Amino acid sequence: MEYYSPTELNEAYALLSKYGDAAIPVAGNTFFMGHREELFDEVEAVVNIKKLGLSYIKIEDDTLKIGATTTLNELFNHEITSSGDYKIFAETVNELNINEVRNMATIGGEVCIAGEVDMPTTLLAYDANIIIGGSNGTRSVSMQDFHLGYLNTALETGEMVVEVQLPKPIENARGGFSKFERTAADLPIVNVAVRLALENDGTCKEARVSVGAATLAGVPKRSIAAEEILVNQKIDEALIEKAAVASNDVECINDFRASSELRALWVKCGVEDALKKAIAQG
Amino acid sequence: MRDETSIIGKSLPLIDGYEKVTGRLKYAGDIPPLQRMHYAKVLRSPYAHAKVVHIDTSAAEALPGVSAVITHKDEITGKKKTCNSPWHDFSFNFRGPMISQEVCYVGDEVAVVSAIDEDVAKEAIKLIEVEYEELPAIFDMEESIKPGAPQVHPWGPNALDPSVFEWGDIEEGFKEADHIIENRITMGNQQHAPLDRNSCMAHWEGDKVSIWTSTQALFWIRDAVTEFFELSPNKVRVHSTPTGGSFGLWWGNNFMFLAVALARKAKRPVRLILTRDEVMTTVKRREKPLIDAKIGIKKDGTMVSQSYRHLMDNGAYGNKFDPYQSVADIYTTKHGRAEFIGVATNLLPAGCMRGVGDLTLAYAMEQTIDMAAEKIGMDPVEFRLKNHWQTGDICHTSQEVLFAKLLFNKTPEVELTSSGLAECISKGAEKIGWKDKWKGWGKPSSVDGHKIRGVGMGISTHISGLAFFGFNGITLKVNPDGTMVLTTGIGRMGQGGDTTQAMVAAEVMGVELEDINVVDGDTEVVGHTMVTFGSNGMHMVSRATKAAAEHAKEQLLEFAAKELEANPEDLDIKNRRIYVKGTEDVGIELKELMSKPIYEYLAAPEVIGSASKGVEFHKAGKMMMADFAEIEIDTRTAQMKVIKFVAYHDSGTVVNPAVCENQVAGGYYQSMGLCTTENLVFDDETGAILNPNFMDYKVVGPMDMPDPEIYFGEVYDEDGPFGAKGIGEGVTCAVPIAISSAVYNALGVRIDPPMTPEKILDALKSKGR
Amino acid sequence: MNSINLKINGEDCPVDVKTHWSLAYVIREKIGLTGTKTGCEMGTCGSCTILMDGKPVFSCLRMAVDAEGHEWTTIEGIEGDDELHPLQQTFIDDHGMQCGYCTPGMIIAAKALLEENPEPTESEVRKAIAGHLCRCGTYVRIVKSIMNAAEIARS
Numbered sequence A: 001m002e003y004y005s006p007t008e009l010n011e012a013y014a015l016l017s018k019y020g021d022a023a024i025p026v027a028g029n030t031f032f033m034g035h036r037e038e039l040f041d042e043v044e045a046v047v048n049i050k051k052l053g054l055s056y057i058k059i060e061d062d063t064l065k066i067g068a069t070t071t072l073n074e075l076f077n078h079e080i081t082s083s084g085d086y087k088i089f090a091e092t093v094n095e096l097n098i099n100e101v102r103n104m105a106t107i108g109g110e111v112c113i114a115g116e117v118d119m120p121t122t123l124l125a126y127d128a129n130i131i132i133g134g135s136n137g138t139r140s141v142s143m144q145d146f147h148l149g150y151l152n153t154a155l156e157t158g159e160m161v162v163e164v165q166l167p168k169p170i171e172n173a174r175g176g177f178s179k180f181e182r183t184a185a186d187l188p189i190v191n192v193a194v195r196l197a198l199e200n201d202g203t204c205k206e207a208r209v210s211v212g213a214a215t216l217a218g219v220p221k222r223s224i225a226a227e228e229i230l231v232n233q234k235i236d237e238a239l240i241e242k243a244a245v246a247s248n249d250v251e252c253i254n255d256f257r258a259s260s261e262l263r264a265l266w267v268k269c270g271v272e273d274a275l276k277k278a279i280a281q282g
Numbered sequence B: 001m002r003d004e005t006s007i008i009g010k011s012l013p014l015i016d017g018y019e020k021v022t023g024r025l026k027y028a029g030d031i032p033p034l035q036r037m038h039y040a041k042v043l044r045s046p047y048a049h050a051k052v053v054h055i056d057t058s059a060a061e062a063l064p065g066v067s068a069v070i071t072h073k074d075e076i077t078g079k080k081k082t083c084n085s086p087w088h089d090f091s092f093n094f095r096g097p098m099i100s101q102e103v104c105y106v107g108d109e110v111a112v113v114s115a116i117d118e119d120v121a122k123e124a125i126k127l128i129e130v131e132y133e134e135l136p137a138i139f140d141m142e143e144s145i146k147p148g149a150p151q152v153h154p155w156g157p158n159a160l161d162p163s164v165f166e167w168g169d170i171e172e173g174f175k176e177a178d179h180i181i182e183n184r185i186t187m188g189n190q191q192h193a194p195l196d197r198n199s200c201m202a203h204w205e206g207d208k209v210s211i212w213t214s215t216q217a218l219f220w221i222r223d224a225v226t227e228f229f230e231l232s233p234n235k236v237r238v239h240s241t242p243t244g245g246s247f248g249l250w251w252g253n254n255f256m257f258l259a260v261a262l263a264r265k266a267k268r269p270v271r272l273i274l275t276r277d278e279v280m281t282t283v284k285r286r287e288k289p290l291i292d293a294k295i296g297i298k299k300d301g302t303m304v305s306q307s308y309r310h311l312m313d314n315g316a317y318g319n320k321f322d323p324y325q326s327v328a329d330i331y332t333t334k335h336g337r338a339e340f341i342g343v344a345t346n347l348l349p350a351g352c353m354r355g356v357g358d359l360t361l362a363y364a365m366e367q368t369i370d371m372a373a374e375k376i377g378m379d380p381v382e383f384r385l386k387n388h389w390q391t392g393d394i395c396h397t398s399q400e401v402l403f404a405k406l407l408f409n410k411t412p413e414v415e416l417t418s419s420g421l422a423e424c425i426s427k428g429a430e431k432i433g434w435k436d437k438w439k440g441w442g443k444p445s446s447v448d449g450h451k452i453r454g455v456g457m458g459i460s461t462h463i464s465g466l467a468f469f470g471f472n473g474i475t476l477k478v479n480p481d482g483t484m485v486l487t488t489g490i491g492r493m494g495q496g497g498d499t500t501q502a503m504v505a506a507e508v509m510g511v512e513l514e515d516i517n518v519v520d521g522d523t524e525v526v527g528h529t530m531v532t533f534g535s536n537g538m539h540m541v542s543r544a545t546k547a548a549a550e551h552a553k554e555q556l557l558e559f560a561a562k563e564l565e566a567n568p569e570d571l572d573i574k575n576r577r578i579y580v581k582g583t584e585d586v587g588i589e590l591k592e593l594m595s596k597p598i599y600e601y602l603a604a605p606e607v608i609g610s611a612s613k614g615v616e617f618h619k620a621g622k623m624m625m626a627d628f629a630e631i632e633i634d635t636r637t638a639q640m641k642v643i644k645f646v647a648y649h650d651s652g653t654v655v656n657p658a659v660c661e662n663q664v665a666g667g668y669y670q671s672m673g674l675c676t677t678e679n680l681v682f683d684d685e686t687g688a689i690l691n692p693n694f695m696d697y698k699v700v701g702p703m704d705m706p707d708p709e710i711y712f713g714e715v716y717d718e719d720g721p722f723g724a725k726g727i728g729e730g731v732t733c734a735v736p737i738a739i740s741s742a743v744y745n746a747l748g749v750r751i752d753p754p755m756t757p758e759k760i761l762d763a764l765k766s767k768g769r
Numbered sequence C: 001m002n003s004i005n006l007k008i009n010g011e012d013c014p015v016d017v018k019t020h021w022s023l024a025y026v027i028r029e030k031i032g033l034t035g036t037k038t039g040c041e042m043g044t045c046g047s048c049t050i051l052m053d054g055k056p057v058f059s060c061l062r063m064a065v066d067a068e069g070h071e072w073t074t075i076e077g078i079e080g081d082d083e084l085h086p087l088q089q090t091f092i093d094d095h096g097m098q099c100g101y102c103t104p105g106m107i108i109a110a111k112a113l114l115e116e117n118p119e120p121t122e123s124e125v126r127k128a129i130a131g132h133l134c135r136c137g138t139y140v141r142i143v144k145s146i147m148n149a150a151e152i153a154r155s
């Protein structure tokens, strides 16, 4: 297994193209190293992408831009992502209790895992776009379209994620994140992120309800039914309850970690909790 | 009678604390590699039951860097061994030959390779070609004991002969009863899940083998290697290192014998380090119980009769049918019967884990007793105060009774030396606030929106060692400066046994704890010591430690008597100084005595105390405990959390309070894992374990539960050294009882561990919530 | 093999490593610092925690080849010349350990916490060690040891 640590993006792209599917870009290593025995036979080249200058958080042209190798704790601590419009990032990271993982894992790694992780659920609720780079240039794919299935993304051979972008949220936007797990140091069993845009009178203009970790495909999914209940309505406890019940349009997986029935219950509770958190922000 | 003590009873720091906080303590995997050492890897069966019809290791052997490969075809590993001592079978889950042609669970050993490094060894494993013929597999205990069920393994029937204890007349007893209550319980599959991954390094020099491994059972490993390799004990030297937590996992295990065999074939030192996955799926787990309990009571709450049929899932090679089963005797009834049946399945072998036997049987007893108390509308605290075991009562299900029967065909009576249950139950009830919180059977203590609280309690007992664990040989040597060296084979698993043994010696010798150096873990240096299990360290091993210290003291006093021109009987030691009782200013410093030549010999004294002690078995000391829990169920999310937990324990004299509190807290956290998130999940189709790691086998962490409140009863056990009984294992036993009964009172439904949100959800639905 | 130079506890450690080797493996097996433990090799037990430029990370999840250019601190690197680090002392005095296997990782995580937050609350302490298991269940006294060390450092 070869190891490369390029310092230029083009160099990285060239390596990824050269080795094709036998190359693996790694960032925080937290997933890769934990699963290296399984990946051993397939991987010929490991391309460390941490030295490509992709660790940053900035706002340009009303767009929030987060470099792919930005760590979860960098998101937690950065002013932009821990307050104001984007404090949902810090709130999401806060639900991952393991400090060492937060110091290592990157937003790019989270996005690419497309499984039992938290950040993609939040990014889906915030209509994020994933910026993909490769020898042929860069392209943007919406979070919605990026995940194809468990550990399966829209990345083509030779490509990698370079940045995550968030459009400026509509005014008065507020978010909420909630999570269910088995112990305090666990992968999520269910997570829910919501984003609401409210009029001055409290009417909901736009709603996103995103459910992760529990879904059949293993990747985050929006509960369209819950969103429809919320839009154009004034949000009160009864409506929250209704939206929570409606979130059963997201089908849940059944495995040894949790039954689909329990996950469905937790999705409902999670939607309720996340909406309440969002409302409480006002 | 209570002793005046200056060391015993103090929370003195662990004597190996410095090594632990600096990272200097060497667990087996930390021992520097020997020169020319090779690394081993195991090829394991992907099938729950299969015959190896063809195995080709030639490609592996040809790989550069590979030094040896062994399979069932090798004489030493493939031959079935008969064990002269039943211990090796029972304790090590020994599988007949070290590698069998018939593999009996997913993970069973098929071949082992040694190579220059782990990478090469792994590659070699992949090059071994195996053809298996699949055989029918059984994963369920009840299926396994049905007539005509397929054989789980080639050696003997699926169910071992039951062991049965009977007293009084059981049928008569049930006739006397006003109410008869029957109940069935089971549990999940708990694994010991220590953090350390054990390893074994073996090295042959000529016909002598040395072994380095973490264990609580160094002499058993020596004896097993002696038998399997047909050697004299003089040719086997076991160096045991501390374990990174054992909880019953690291006695002896087949992987150790494989390392020994491999090292012989490779003609070089070999080390086999288990992976996390192997620790969880190839050594053992707590045996899963299936217990039918039946209890007869009178209207006034007097228990008259009790009977239990305890099936235990032994997995492929577990060997439990009782001698290892400690059995709860917490209630005295005139009539009783207990039957234990070990059942084989094609799953990971099962064996002892902390609190073995009492954890499962007491749980079944206590749940059933709760049902009985409910029937007559009696408070559980009151019921237990009325029926619990008392000092001087007879131990009907004591293992001593069984062993006397097995070995000598006699049925002796064994008497309980002390019981602090009355104090533990009544004071524990006060601490939890029982009077206010107990609202009746199946009734929550409070309801606040979707949060329902309930209280529950339970009692249990556990052995403080057993006589048949064997003799203990201990020495205490005094250095020229008055410091001392204690040799003991006590296992170091975090229970602080080395510290508390040194405290016993320091107490007798009138010196400070820091004066005692403990040398342990070498079969050629230390005397035979009981396997450190069954909480025997303080109650049993200490007898020998105390006697060895007294022997050394006797010698010291004799030398001092000459020096002080006094009678030895008139002398004593305190604060590192020997003095004349009554005229304390006449005396001599230990250091001076030990370093000064004596006229007769023209040399300074040499003092070495020694003792070898077995334990007379007609009296049994047992630890007792009453645990109380207040829990809260969130009916919205089906989650359960602990609000308050009170552990009131009787371990006799508390030799080191900090050590003992840590043990009780540890028992609570481990059993809380059993009650909530810990459960090995076996695939229904393949019998493979789906969660062989901490990612999915969820051990309780620092944020998950409130800490328990811990109290100790004021009990002095007349039979125990300094009045002490045991502590290590029993601390787990009453926790599931208290939690389960609290859940019952909150929900009105009985749930067996693990009490998962899924089961709570079902319970809520059954109650229409 | 890749030749790298690791800076561990202030010392240069030149070493040849394979791409898939974890930093924990190299520290233990090639450099010989066995105070760093490897209980699970997948980031789930905390016993391999070391400091990277002062921040705690799991060394079992870090590729050794990618470890150059940082200052690494292991349990062997935190005691003074003549005396133990205050955390080491309070862990001894308060019985913040049983079998001791989790102890180095716990102490390292606690050191990072106290440097960032000298006055942590109990729940902050628990969160700082959330990814660390103590199978002996010593949490009560581990937390106490850390709180006491913080107090000693302040006074």
Ligand SMILES: Cc1cc2nc3c(=O)[nH]c(=O)nc-3n(C[C@H](O)[C@H](O)[C@H](O)COP(=O)(O)OP(=O)(O)OC[C@H]3O[C@@H](n4cnc5c(N)ncnc54)[C@H](O)[C@@H]3O)c2cc1C
Residues within 6 Å of the ligand: A024, A025, A026, A027, A028, A029, A030, A031, A032, A033, A034, A049, A068, A069, A095, A096, A098, A101, A104, A105, A106, A107, A108, A109, A110, A111, A112, A113, A116, A117, A118, A119, A155, A159, A160, A161, A162, A185, A186, A187, A188, C042, C043, C044
């Ligand atoms: C014990 C434990 C608990 C955890 N709990 C949680 C939790 O509760 N919530 C949570 O959100 N996360 C959790 N995580 C983290 C999560 O599981 C992943 O480990 C983490 O998200 C991976 O990020 P990384 O940067 O380390 O990725 P890496 O391990 O470096 O890479 C992961 C995968 O993504 C690919 N990849 C990474 N970056 C890119 C890129 N820029 N372009 C293309 N491909 C890329 C890699 O090739 C690899 O296949 C936990 C981790 C552990 C060890």
